[in-house]
Amino acid sequence: MVSNKVSSHDTLVNVSQVENHEEVIDLLELFKSVLKYIKLIIVLCILFGVGGFFGTKLLIAPTYTASTSIYLTPQISESGSLDYNSQMANSKLVTNAVNLLTQDNIMSEVAKDVGLDSASSVKNVVSVSNESNTEIITISATTTDPKLSKDIANDTVSTFIRTMQKNLNVRNIEVVDKAKLSYVPSGPNVKKNTLLATMVGFVLGCGYATLRFLFDNRLRTKEEAEKYLGIPVFCEIPEL
Template structure:
């Protein structure tokens, strides 16, 4: 609290309403445009360089298995078995990554642990089908292929031996690909640019909120509780 020359008192506390002037924000952006743009450019470029030269590329390989329905002697599909297969989809997806299956896969491909195999695998189901996609992603394209083929074959053998389940077929075996599946360069550049944009916005907002200058006659009268008798115009050369 402070006392003016005429004996009146005024109090500017934290309860004053904070008003953000869009024009003021635009002026801050214009004034700092190049520095803000440079910051955004740095973040996007940095994300791209890290992705390109620091992050290790990964390689994916996949195979698809199909739960085939029963076909009768006349060549017609037994829709009861088809419906049964659809209900079994999520069970099959869960069984694919059980320890007994992955333990054998780990032994066949020669990796150090079951966790390594499990972390590399992604099991998905194509919507409204009984097709299950088994995909492995590692830093070695040959290892990715080995994991997928071993997982599918060990699973089929286990199901046939333990549950006498013989209606699982391999639609397409895993193939070797030397084209990296990740990291995604364009995606990471966009993420870097987005981070730069957010930081730019925070900088502008902080500059606006911390600018405590009185910018108009109305603000002077409001905060000083004194009448303004004259204003000096801004003269631009």
């Protein structure tokens, strides 16, 4: 009984080893199949990379970003000290200011000042961020016109400060740095787009080679015939 168990166990081990060996052979064959199309893959990478480079340069308009920052100064108590309640109130004011900066009433005023159609057209190009653990808020505007970007960023801040002072009597907002005119494009990223396009060409080339391998059912060599049929090949006719 013991010998039977051992032999059956050996048989299972041998079968699993054969299956693992066959899986390794399949992966090697797939790799070899991909290598057969290495020239095609290289050509696709070059074509897509060149297309991504010139497409970004010629078809995508450059964008310009202008940024300005405001600082919400903490309220000082009558004794001249900064208490905990004042700090908490100022932190909440910072959170509210980030949301209020892009409200429709602010954006509508900015649209009128800079000559845009609607509040949504301004809101789409404005981004507001708050540096963690600070009372500094950064307002950025990105458009295809550097002067328009500067005007939107500065006018958003001035309109916001004016509205807060008039409606909520908040007077502890200071402009840290006004947006400046810059003719250096902030986008698009030519290197990133070129690399992405090259990767697309590489994936397409490898995908084509893999599909050709998966759908190719022909037996090309004696070894493939023996593996598929499970019987030895005694002779083969040479190609004439």
